[in-house]
Amino acid sequence: MIKITNESFDLETELKNVSSDTNGAYSFFLGTVRSDLSSSNKKIKGIYLECYEELALVQLKKIRGKALNNWKLNQCLIIHRIGKLDLGEKIVLVITASSHRADAIEACEFVIDNLKIDVAFWKFHLFDNDEKEIVLQKNFDNEKMLKWKDIIN
Amino acid sequence: MIKITNESFDLETELKNVSSDTNGAYSFFLGTVRSDLSSSNKKIKGIYLECYEELALVQLKKIRGKALNNWKLNQCLIIHRIGKLDLGEKIVLVITASSHRADAIEACEFVIDNLKIDVAFWKFHLFDNDEKEIVLQKNFDNEKMLKWKDIIN
Amino acid sequence: MNITLKYFSWIRVKLKKSHDLIEFNQTISFKELKNNLISKDAIYQEIFEDKSVKFFLNLKEIDDENQILNNGDILAFLPPVTGG
Amino acid sequence: MNITLKYFSWIRVKLKKSHDLIEFNQTISFKELKNNLISKDAIYQEIFEDKSVKFFLNLKEIDDENQILNNGDILAFLPPVTGG
Numbered sequence: 030m031i032k033i034t035n036e037s038f039d040l041e042t043e044l045k046n047v048s049s050d051t052n053g054a055y056s057f058f059l060g061t062v063r064s065d066l067s068s069s070n071k072k073i074k075g076i077y078l079e080c081y082e083e084l085a086l087v088q089l090k091k092i093r094g095k096a097l098n099n100w101k102l103n104q105c106l107i108i109h110r111i112g113k114l115d116l117g118e119k120i121v122l123v124i125t126a127s128s129h130r131a132d133a134i135e136a137c138e139f140v141i142d143n144l145k146i147d148v149a150f151w152k153f154h155l156f157d158n159d160e161k162e163i164v165l166q167k168n169f170d171n172e173k174m175l176k177w178k179d180i181i182n
Numbered sequence: 183m184i185k186i187t188n189e190s191f192d193l194e195t196e197l198k199n200v201s202s203d204t205n206g207a208y209s210f211f212l213g214t215v216r217s218d219l220s221s222s223n224k225k226i227k228g229i230y231l232e233c234y235e236e237l238a239l240v241q242l243k244k245i246r247g248k249a250l251n252n253w254k255l256n257q258c259l260i261i262h263r264i265g266k267l268d269l270g271e272k273i274v275l276v277i278t279a280s281s282h283r284a285d286a287i288e289a290c291e292f293v294i295d296n297l298k299i300d301v302a303f304w305k306f307h308l309f310d311n312d313e314k315e316i317v318l319q320k321n322f323d324n325e326k327m328l329k330w331k332d333i334i335n
Numbered sequence: 336m337n338i339t340l341k342y343f344s345w346i347r348v349k350l351k352k353s354h355d356l357i358e359f360n361q362t363i364s365f366k367e368l369k370n371n372l373i374s375k376d377a378i379y380q381e382i383f384e385d386k387s388v389k390f391f392l393n394l395k396e397i398d399d400e401n402q403i404l405n406n407g408d409i410l411a412f413l414p415p416v417t418g419g
Numbered sequence: 420m421n422i423t424l425k426y427f428s429w430i431r432v433k434l435k436k437s438h439d440l441i442e443f444n445q446t447i448s449f450k451e452l453k454n455n456l457i458s459k460d461a462i463y464q465e466i467f468e469d470k471s472v473k474f475f476l477n478l479k480e481i482d483d484e485n486q487i488l489n490n491g492d493i494l495a496f497l498p499p500v501t502g503g
Contacts (some may be wrong), residue, residue, distance in 0.1 A: 040193035044212070051348055053216030056209070059197070063206030063281060066405065081343055081411055084394050085418075109418060117203040121419050128216060131326065141283060141419055143383025149411075151344040163345050166387075166415035169301040172286065175293050213503055231502065232496055234427055235480050238502075262502060274503050294503055302495075303502025304428040316429050319471075319499035 030106045031089045033082055037119055038108050047104035053129035056137035059120040061170035062114050065154065067162050073154040077161060078120070080111045088148040092140055100136035100182050102127050107109045107140060109150060139177055145170045184242045185261045186235055190272055200279045207283035209246055209290035213274040215267050216219035218307065220315050226307040230314060231263045231273070234302035240299040252334050253289035260293060262303060292330055298323045309332050336406035338361065344414040346382055365390070366400040368410070382412060389413045420446065420490035428498040430466055449474070450484040452494070455472060473497045 030046055044055065065073050089107050096105050099168075104126035114120060121141045127133040151166035185191075187311055197208065218226050242260050249258050256305035257279035267273060276293045280286040340355040347353050363371070372379040382388055390397045391411040392404065404410065424439040431437050447455070456463040465474055474481045475495040476488070488494065 040197060044193060048214075048270065050215065050217040053214055053218075055212040055214065055354070058283065058287065059208040059210065060283070061201075061206055061208065062203065064203040065206075079343060079347075080418075081341065081391075081413070084391060084411065084413075087394050111257065117201065128209065130213070131293060134211065134287075134294075138287050141287075145299075145419040146416065148418050149413060150416055150417055152385065152417040161348075163348070164417045166417050169284075232427060232431075233502075234425065234475075234497065237475060237495065237497075240478050296487050298503040300499065301502050302427070302497060303500055304498065305501040314432075316432070317501045329451055 030104075031086060031093060032108045033080060033085055033089075033111060034108065035110070035112045037110070038122060039182065040122070043106060043122060043124060047106050047124050048150070049103060049126070050127040051128065052103050054127050054133040056123075056125050058121070058123040058137050058141045059119060059142055059145045061143070062116050062118045062120060064116050067154050067156065071082040071156060073116075073162075074154040074157055075113060075115045075118075076112050076120075076155040076164075077155055078109075079151040079153070080109075081097045085109070085149040089144070092147065095143070096136045096140050097126065098126070099139070100125075101129070101131040102132060102136055105140065106134065107144070107172075108178070109144075109148075111150070112156070142170070142174050142177065146174050183257075183259045184239060184246060186233060186238055186242075186264055187261065188263070188265045189321060190263070191261050191275060193275070194276060196259060196261065196275060196334065199257050200277050202279070204281065205256050205279040207277050207280050207286040209276075209283070211274070211290050211294045212272060213294070215269050215271045217269050220307050224309060226269075227310055228266060228268045228271075228308040229260075229273075229317075230266050230306040230308055231264045232304040232306070233262075233299060235246040235264075238262070238302040241285040242297070245296045248296070248334055249278065249289045249293050252292070253278075253280070253285040254282070255285060255289055256287065258293065260297070262297075262301075264303070264321065266308070292334070295323070295327050295330065299327050336362075336404075338368070338404055339409045341409060344417075346388070346412045346414060349378055349382075359401070362403055362405065364400070365397055365402045365404060365408075365410075368404060369400070379387060384419040385414075387415050420444075420488075422452070422458060422488055422490075423493045425493060425495040428501075430472070430496045433462055433466075446487055446489065448484070449476070449481055449486045449488060449494075452488060454483070469498075471499050479489060 125137040154162040192320040278290040
């Protein structure tokens with residue numbers, strides 16, 4: 030299940046979407062809007078998320094497929110918000126469900142690592158006076174993805 | 183926050199307990215009752231969780247302390263159910279919250295790995311005729327814990 | 336033939352538009368389109384020189400500059416992504 | 420002096436009780452308690468011979484058999500745990 034949406038989501042509802050008593054382990058990654066500083070040390074008041082939806086859906090499907098192929102998962106759910114988000118709001122949710130925890134945990138980390146560098150979303154910091162600042166990609170995210178190179182088919 | 187309880191828990195409520203806009207990343211591990219087979223291949227109808235509560239609380243505090251010491255976490259929540267649980271019911275929840283995802287994800291995995299081998303809970307499989315079967319510790323859980331030996335102080 | 340250009344992130348901000356519909360009298364390659372755009376507006380020079388920008392033709396990344404564009408194609412300009 | 424024994428998991432099931440309160444006229448060591456229990460009931464032989472069983476005195480694991488037990492102490496018998 031993949032969703033790109035303007036609206037927030039509820040963890041219990043999303044858990045129900047992947048629930049089954051064949052699952053014993055669920056790993057969740059939840060990303061939220063952190064009270065961050067701009068490049069010029071100004072406090073942000075929220076973020077704006079731009080998306081090339083048609084492409085992002087294809088890219089998310091591909092990542093989900095890799096997760097399902099490389100780990101023993103019963104379910105893999107990915108939700109990503111777009112548009113304007115306030116501080117503390119939910120941005121992204123990944124849930125992986127498996128019989129055993131090792132698969133669920135590792136696959137969930139893979140999905141969020143891959144999403145960070147390969148899916149057509151762009152973040153902007155928002156400031157009080159309707160000012161925007163483009164958020165730059167972090168080297169860390171590219172480096173973190175390298176760890177999966179030998180694991181993923 | 184550590185809780186050992188007879189009652190189920192709600193993911194949104196527990197998220198609120200650790201929410202702050204200094205967090206950008208939350209990692210959850212949720213364990214549930216899997217429709218398992220007994221040692222004699224009989225389908226279980228639920229589980230019973232026994233606990234030495236006074237000791238388990240001390241042990242959980244210790245694990246939580248290690249997580250907070252070894253990773254940059256803002257929060258670490260652990261909830262564990264006790265008593266009789268039906269198929270599909272929630273057993274355990276770990277939430278770690280951090281500014282960045284790497285810390286949250288790794289610490290969450292550490293907590294559940296450590297909990298599995300070092301906290302005074304015991305599982306029993308339940309069958310239709312009030313029969314019980316003791317669940318044995320898995321070698322896998324002890325082996326998985328080894329990976330943290332060089333990481334944790 | 337018509338080709339839609341879609342701009343994202345700093346490219347959209349810099350060009351002050353999210354898309355363009357451009358017309359050509361004949362089929363052209365990605366490389367020819369690139370040179371055509373650069374000749375019309377110097378901003379494109381910066382975009383095409385930035386090695387971190389990726390180009391997706393009908394949702395597939397372009398890996399050959401000589402790829403031919405067809406009527407109705409959608410070409411997207413993608414700076415490094417920052418979702419999640 | 421009184422010592423409380425707490426039994427868990429298969430030990431509780433095997434002994435058919437979750438705890439015992441035992442009385443001694445004088446201080447004893449863990450080792451002496453062990454021998455005393457084994458002499459009263461052969462089931463304890465099995466328990467003490469099982470290397471996977473851990474013994475916690477007042478919530479701390481016993482690492483020395485000669486440890487002295489005191490009045491009011493709580494000694495818990497813990498098979499390998501299986502929570503989570």
